[in-house]
Amino acid sequence: MKTRIFIASVIAVALCVFSSERPHLAAQGVQELKIGSAAPELAIEHWIQDGNGFFKPVTKFEKGKVYVVEFWATWCGPCIQSMPHLAELQNKYRGQNVQIISVSNETVEDVKDLLGKQNEQVGKSFGELTSAWCLTTDPDGSVYKDYMDAAKQGGIPTAFLVGKTSEIEWIGHPMDMDGPLDSVVNDSWDRASFQKEMELQKQLQENMQKVSMLAGAGKFEEAVKLAQEQRKATEGTAMEAQWTSVQYQIKLMGGMIDDDVLSHFRGRLTEMKGDAYAVGQFAYTLYGQIKQGADVGVLSQETLAALQSEVSGAEAEMLPLLYNTMALLKSETGDLEGAVAAQQAAVDAAPDERVKNRLSTLLEDLKSRLDASDKKSE
Secondary structure, eight states, rough: HHHHHHHHHHHHHHHHOOOOOOOHHHHHHHHOOOTTTTTTOOOOOOEETTTTTOOOOOSSTTTOOOEEEEEEEETHHHHHHHHHHHHHHHHTTTTEEEEEEEEOOSSSHHHHHHSEEETTTTTEEEEHHHHSSEEEHHHHHOHIIIIIITTTTOOOEEEEEEEETBBEEEEEGGGGGGHHHHHTTTOOOHHHHHHHHHHHHHHHHHHHHHHHHHTTTTOHHHHHHHHHHHHHHTTTTTHHHHHHHHHHHHHTTTTTHHHHHHHHHHHHHHTTTTOOOHHHHHHHHHHHHHHTTOOOHHHHHHHHHHHHHHHSSSSSSGHHHHHHHHHHHHHHTTTTTHHHHHHHHHHHSSSHHHHHHHHHHHHHHHHHHHHHHHHHHO
């Protein structure tokens, strides 16, 4: 998990440019929503799934009951990946006054179209999978405005945990909800502690935004300096490790490669050993940096070696990702012949024709580039 948090932080700094301003909530007619706020009533238009008749539509929250209001969309990959977990949680707490309500702002037709499709994670249709809890849609976006906008939450899936006093107890990703939900149900939740943690996370995001904007503008030395200041300010906390990772990533982006930077990333590769997903994501991030002009030196070859070492023990479903990433990295480091071989391996490992066809597009491009290179050298 820590490795994936690191990768997420890296990608955020490397690829995202954040808006520096948001419309003031009062100007939008939205009351600010935070931990301890009374949960806004639900004005949901369409209740599509109801736990096979177990649950009733909710407008006002009943005292003594616990609710999860989760925002999702049919096009959102992480939302889809969270569905089996939501079903598991709802089944776990069924009959214990816990009701999970997922809210989209799409049309009923969009949602029903998804329900008729197969979910490969669990081997059943989305209709069967989501029948465990309340799946809804609110096309006018009023509930989204009352919750997501009011709480300044910009990404989905996001879940709001409404406690037994009908107040907001927790806000976060539904995959991280197990502990808070259990504590709220069992009356052991420390709201004040979480509120403090959320404030620290807010400060982290704001400072991360500043660093990202500096790096995006090519002001790498300023970005590194700010990251170092934040690392020092958060010394002794979990955030110190995040700022350390960001600091080194910015140096990598800016081509500020020295022995210390190389040592850091070599250490990261060592820590990731045995986690094919993490190594693949790191390699893809490195590929992105090279493509943007970063001179990563010997790190590219060491990352390719780490990728290769993961191939032998990787699960079959990981092989297309690993080989594809290997091909991309090889192509950017000038090894077109090796890139073609790696991409061919990715195509051969593809689980179905759809994936095979998608990977074949890059394979043909690499072959064309290799042919052109061979002709040029003749």
